[in-house]
Amino acid sequence: MAITISAPTASSRAFDGLPAAIAQARAWVRELLPAGCGRVDDVVLVVSELTTNAVMHSASGAPGGRFALQVEVDAAAHSVGVTCIDLGPVLVRAARPEGEGGHGLALVRELADSYEVRSEPTSRTVCCWLDWAEHGEPANGGGRR
Template sequence: MNTETQPPSPRERFYRRERRSVPAARAFARVVLAEWGMRERADDVLLCVSELATNALLHGVPPGRGFLLRLAPCGDGVRVEVHDSGGGVPAVPQTDVREPGEGGRGLLLVSELADKWGVGERDPGKTVWCEFAGR
């Protein structure tokens, strides 16, 4: 008899283009991670959810649209995906982010905290994702 448990099913939620979507996405992710028993890197995951959701709202979601947050098991960790319908390809800034200013740190944080991250194409738009291995 197979005693292995099935991995949890991916969970997703759609958010409108509004400021309250970022804390709502973070709260949704917190609940999902708790349900899955993924506590070890929850703070890192939640910070990256906030950063990717903020980037989607500021740069990737055209007026009248929204973004999809998807959390999926990935080995013994989790994969976070933010799908939006905007153009452009996000990248870690190549300038000195220690200079005063508000922008440019989000993807830098994601690149430092996540084990992997990237951008995938979708029609229309893109998917920005990051993965966290279990520890």
């Protein structure tokens, strides 16, 4: 019996810093996830929150701005990594109706098995890993912690 070990696959894509890019990013990531990924909805929600923050709260949302996503799927370890790189913080609070919004990164921290933010003067990188279990198995902790 031959044993097949699949290497992690990584895909990257840049997006315009426009609200429409958030839906494009969600659709792109959904296409990358393997059929056996038990956390598709969680991964898509994390991507939605990270890309919304890039567009709404960073220089990526300024005219001509862009952000990038990298997704690494490690099917053997049952984990997926998501990295969002934007053009850095804009220190202007978004105007929101009372009680609406402001929970994106808290939600990402709650869903991700590991989470890291690195800020530089001209960029911000948010990395997170989500693990999933195969049907009937506990999560194996194969993600990057």
